[in-house]
Amino acid sequence: MKGRTVIAFAIVAAVLALVPQFLNGYARSLLYITVLYVALAYAWNVISGYAGYLSFGQVTFFGLGAYTTAISVTRGNLPWWEGALLGGVISAALAVPLGYLMLRLRGAFFALGMLGLAQTLQVVANSWQLTGGGSGLFLPPGSNALPAYYWTLAIGLLTFAATLFIDRSAFGLRLQALREDEQVASTLGVQVTTTKVWAFVISAIVPGLLGGGYAWYLTYVEPVSAFATRFDLQAVAMTILGGIGTVWGPLIGGVLMSQVSEMLAAQYPQAYLMIFGGLVVVLLVFLPRGIAPAVSAALARHRARAAQGHR
Amino acid sequence: MSAPLLEIENVSRAFGGVRALDGVDLRVNQGEILCIIGPNGAGKTTLFNIISGVMRPSSGDVRFQGESIVRWSPQRIAAAGIARTYQIARPFARLCVRDNVAVAALVHERTLERARRAAQDVLESVGLATLADRPAGSLTLTQRKRLEVARALALRPKLLLLDEVMAGLTPTEIDTMAAFIEQLRERGIAAIGGVEHVMRVVMRISDRIAVLDFGKKIADGTPAEIVADSRVGEAYFGTSLDDVGAAPPTKGHS
Numbered sequence A: 001m002k003g004r005t006v007i008a009f010a011i012v013a014a015v016l017a018l019v020p021q022f023l024n025g026y027a028r029s030l031l032y033i034t035v036l037y038v039a040l041a042y043a044w045n046v047i048s049g050y051a052g053y054l055s056f057g058q059v060t061f062f063g064l065g066a067y068t069t070a071i072s073v074t075r076g077n078l079p080w081w082e083g084a085l086l087g088g089v090i091s092a093a094l095a096v097p098l099g100y101l102m103l104r105l106r107g108a109f110f111a112l113g114m115l116g117l118a119q120t121l122q123v124v125a126n127s128w129q130l131t132g133g134g135s136g137l138f139l140p141p142g143s144n145a146l147p148a149y150y151w152t153l154a155i156g157l158l159t160f161a162a163t164l165f166i167d168r169s170a171f172g173l174r175l176q177a178l179r180e181d182e183q184v185a186s187t188l189g190v191q192v193t194t195t196k197v198w199a200f201v202i203s204a205i206v207p208g209l210l211g212g213g214y215a216w217y218l219t220y221v222e223p224v225s226a227f228a229t230r231f232d233l234q235a236v237a238m239t240i241l242g243g244i245g246t247v248w249g250p251l252i253g254g255v256l257m258s259q260v261s262e263m264l265a266a267q268y269p270q271a272y273l274m275i276f277g278g279l280v281v282v283l284l285v286f287l288p289r290g291i292a293p294a295v296s297a298a299l300a301r302h303r304a305r306a307a308q309g310h311r
Numbered sequence B: 001m002s003a004p005l006l007e008i009e010n011v012s013r014a015f016g017g018v019r020a021l022d023g024v025d026l027r028v029n030q031g032e033i034l035c036i037i038g039p040n041g042a043g044k045t046t047l048f049n050i051i052s053g054v055m056r057p058s059s060g061d062v063r064f065q066g067e068s069i070v071r072w073s074p075q076r077i078a079a080a081g082i083a084r085t086y087q088i089a090r091p092f093a094r095l096c097v098r099d100n101v102a103v104a105a106l107v108h109e110r111t112l113e114r115a116r117r118a119a120q121d122v123l124e125s126v127g128l129a130t131l132a133d134r135p136a137g138s139l140t141l142t143q144r145k146r147l148e149v150a151r152a153l154a155l156r157p158k159l160l161l162l163d164e165v166m167a168g169l170t171p172t173e174i175d176t177m178a179a180f181i182e183q184l185r186e187r188g189i190a191a192i193g194g195v196e197h198v199m200r201v202v203m204r205i206s207d208r209i210a211v212l213d214f215g216k217k218i219a220d221g222t223p224a225e226i227v228a229d230s231r232v233g234e235a236y237f238g239t240s241l242d243d244v245g246a247a248p249p250t251k252g253h254s
Helices: A002-022 A025-050 A059-076 A080-102 A107-127 A145-167 A170-180 A182-187 A192-218 A229-242 A249-267 A272-286 A291-310 B044-051 B074-080 B097-105 B112-126 B141-154 B171-186 B199-205 B223-228 B230-237
Strands: B006-015 B018-028 B033-037 B059-064 B082-084 B159-163 B190-195 B208-213 B216-221
Touching: A002 A025, A002 A145, A025 A145, A025 A170, A025 A192, A025 A229, A025 A249, A059 A080, A059 A107, A059 A192, A059 A229, A080 A107, A080 A145, A080 A192, A107 A229, A145 A170, A145 A192, A170 A182, A170 A192, A170 B097, A170 B112, A182 A192, A182 B074, A229 A249, A229 A272, A229 A291, A249 A272, A249 A291, B006 B044, B018 B033, B018 B044, B018 B216, B033 B171, B033 B199, B044 B082, B044 B159, B044 B190, B074 B082, B082 B141, B097 B112, B097 B141, B112 B141, B141 B159, B141 B171, B171 B190, B171 B199, B190 B199, B199 B223, B208 B223, B216 B223, B216 B230, B223 B230
Parallel strands: B033 B190, B033 B208, B082 B159, B159 B190
Antiparallel strands: B006 B018, B006 B059, B208 B216
16 A cells, blocks of 8 residues: 555656646746645645645745845845745744744634735835845846746656655654644643644645745745635645645645636636636535545445445 | 642632632642532633633643643643633634644654554543544544543643533433543543532542632532532532532542
């Protein structure tokens, strides 16, 4: 079983690595965006799905990574991927104190606190000289898209592997316990604060690393797109649609959302958002916990029926 | 005589103007079963919240094995050997029954696999083993009460705080739970039970009984002494214990 998982993982990774060679520019950019969103969704799923702290501000770290990379390249003459790595390190370092501070808040307060944080950084980026103010920073253009894609793919695969590990680990069980009832978890010996700060750090490193790739991909960073709430909303919608707090949810929801919305946009450019929104609502009415849990429940029923048939 | 396992000294807790606990002193010895009786609102749950570290007292001290624990976090207190259950069972609803218990077992076991095995053993001992794979949210009230106890036991406690574990159970289930609590004595686990009703059982299983009334401890003694105490009957029932049919004491008289 374990070996099979590794082989499946390697095949998917190889296919995703090779497929851009056979795609045109438009399909490549769609692939990049899909992988980016799925990776962001996986990162969001750790703090919000497993730990139950809904965040609307993980884009803070995404923007931080994008700007760190842009500044490293334009002002520090570093290779872009070193800047992107630095973005991940800074995000992690910031997430520790920030986690201790923000994770005292629960529910809507935490969600809005994180949203406010992203907005604050956007304002800072807009008015600071180092970040180029409202006009942003330009990176040297060239053949940036493919390296940025491989960077994003690698981080996405790592995040997926991390999710697989978390889902089967003591750490993951503790996260789920505190999601279900934080006080009970603490009286059962769970180090609640440390555990959730760790989850927050993981959910910060990943967008921090991805932001650098995004800056390199666009060759351009400016406040509005780097700290766009849209990134969080996409991650939220994809994860909830696919199944929040599950291993497969972000992947299923992410692929479905980006492909279907793209198809609809091509077919009905005027009305696609309306149709798409309607589809999501209908799906969630019938599958309130998302697609992945519904599929695994159906599989379990099928297996149970098969087992009975054998008797 | 060795030092008591738990010493509660002059503990008070106020909520606004209301004194939920008012200068309560209490001690529990190793392996002793103490029942705290008192009507709803007498302060039993507040006391459990303070001992388990979920709440801090306004004043007073709590010592466990000689060390003051009032400033400790709940997880530190749990790891040190005080486990509690909740009056209204609070299972991790979306986790399976085994994982509910494994969370607590992780305090002693290094890997998740071993914690799950330890959890299975505990479930066996409380009669929930066959439900191990079910989501905890699907359990009945009785099963939830047992799960509360199983999770607490997985911490391998020296002291178990049982908040109304008998409330809502049928007479047969109450007897099963009572037998279970009496077993704790043999395993050297002390227990504090908070009980509003079921005096018959309390009289039978307790080494000692303390009575809380409006946040004050009004009596503390063997079951026989409590029954004989006229203040208790008046405060608790508005009448004497004999009249409400409390069983004659079987302990402390023999």
